[in-house]
Amino acid sequence: MSAGNYILCEQLFNDWKDDVLHGEPPRFFDVGMGANGFRLCPGTVTLLGGSPGMGKTAFVMQCVVTALVNAPSLSACIANVEMPPERLLERQLSRLSDLPLDGIQRRTLDAVQKGQLEPALGLLSGVADRLVFVQSPMTIDNVAAAADSISAELIVLDYIQRIRPVGSHDDKRGSVDATMDSIRHFAAAGYCVVAVAAVGRTKDARGRSSYAGDGLSLASFRESSELEYGADDAYLIVPTEDDESGALEIGVTLRHLKSRYGKPTDIELAFNRSRQSFWPQPVDSFVASGPRRGPVRGLWRDS
Numbered sequence: 001m002s003a004g005n006y007i008l009c010e011q012l013f014n015d016w017k018d019d020v021l022h023g024e025p026p027r028f029f030d031v032g033m034g035a036n037g038f039r040l041c042p043g044t045v046t047l048l049g050g051s052p053g054m055g056k057t058a059f060v061m062q063c064v065v066t067a068l069v070n071a072p073s074l075s076a077c078i079a080n081v082e083m084p085p086e087r088l089l090e091r092q093l094s095r096l097s098d099l100p101l102d103g104i105q106r107r108t109l110d111a112v113q114k115g116q117l118e119p120a121l122g123l124l125s126g127v128a129d130r131l132v133f134v135q136s137p138m139t140i141d142n143v144a145a146a147a148d149s150i151s152a153e154l155i156v157l158d159y160i161q162r163i164r165p166v167g168s169h170d171d172k173r174g175s176v177d178a179t180m181d182s183i184r185h186f187a188a189a190g191y192c193v194v195a196v197a198a199v200g201r202t203k204d205a206r207g208r209s210s211y212a213g214d215g216l217s218l219a220s221f222r223e224s225s226e227l228e229y230g231a232d233d234a235y236l237i238v239p240t241e242d243d244e245s246g247a248l249e250i251g252v253t254l255r256h257l258k259s260r261y262g263k264p265t266d267i268e269l270a271f272n273r274s275r276q277s278f279w280p281q282p283v284d285s286f287v288a289s290g291p292r293r294g295p296v297r298g299l300w301r302d303s
Contacts, residue, residue: 029154029192030070031063037267037280038063038235038254042153042192045183047160047227047258049199050237051216054252056196057083058091058276059237060156063194065092067154068127077152079134079143081162088133089124095277096120102274139164140182147191155186158196160227180230187232197227199236216255234258240268248274 029040040046040063050056057080064076080088087105094101097120103109109117134146140163147155157163157179165178183193199216216236228234233256240251249272256264269278 029063029067029074032066032070033063033267033280040067040154040192040194042190043187044232045180045187045193045195045230047195047197047231047234048237049197049216049235051199051239053273054237054239055271055273055276055278056237057088057158058095058271059278060158060194060196061088061092062095062276062278064131064154064156065096065124065127068130069123074154075130075132075150075152076154076156077132077134077143077147077150078156078158079138079146079163080156080158081138082158085133091276092124093117093120094275096123098275100274101276137164138162139166140179141166144186153190154192154194155183156194156196157183160195160197176227180227184230195227195231228258231258232260248272252278 027042031038031040033039048056048060061078064078068074068076078085078088090104091101093099094104097104097117099109099113099116103113104117130150132146132150132152134143143155143157143163146152160179160183161172161176163179165175165182167178180195183195186193216238236255236257238253238255240253249270252269252271254267254269256266258264267280269280271278
């Protein structure tokens with residue numbers, strides 16, 4: 001029989017007390033959403049979901065690029081199963097230049113507009129050596145290798161349900177559970193992990209099957225039990241009102257469904273679809289700084 005793995009409170013008490021009384025405050029990455037808004041912190045797993053078209057990927061990429069700009073020592077790793085790096089960068093180019101995404105993607109910008117791209121291109125160029133995109137295969141092992149290649153401290157999985165774990169598993173639920181177990185190891189080692197997740201349709205206020213915000217909850221995440229228990233914070237991006245107008249700019253709510261270490265706080269945002277850009281009310285922001293962590297790869301094999 002195994003001797004077990006545990007620690008007596010007496011063994012950790014003095015170090016813990018010293019940290020409470022004299023330790024540094026928690027670090028937060030400045031993602032441009034304000035001190036009272038969406039925050040990312042080393043050592044945590046943040047889950048983000050929402051109905052199709054609500055800009056989940058755009059929101060996360062905006063946060064990542066902003067954090068990289070505001071923290072010159074920070075590096076990030078992106079594992080996106082649906083879009084190639086070039087399309088993700090074009091969305092950020094649209095946001096930063098304030099030019100419509102369609103014109104950038106279709107290469108129809110005129111000379112004046114191309115000139116407007118230069119500051120945004122310069123900003124993206126300035127973070128390019130600190131941003132790595134995972135290529136196929138989309139496995140947790142490959143994510144770890146990519147993150148280690150640039151000592152990335154911020155890791156994004158988009159979508160988590162499509163990132164394959166180490167080993168073979170009987171069903172999707174077991175696979176997602178294994179992936180979440182791995183990224184919990186990442187967080188325990190000091191990494192910040194953002195997991196974008198698909199949600200399922202639920203009944204809205206009129207009893208219809210839909211993605212309406214009033215029907216979405218923690219249980220809406222596909223393979224929800226594995227995801228909701230593993231996440232430190234869980235958010236849903238939902239329209240503030242019924243989104244049936246097709247407007248280019250809409251109000252959305254970042255609903256804070258779960259907060260392991262504090263009070264959940266919803267955040268009101270505006271979303272410009274033509275520029276794939278979000279913005280909140282202006283408030284103070286946090287700035288990230290501090291040491292990098294050891295290698296990611298193989299952390300889940302230590303257990």
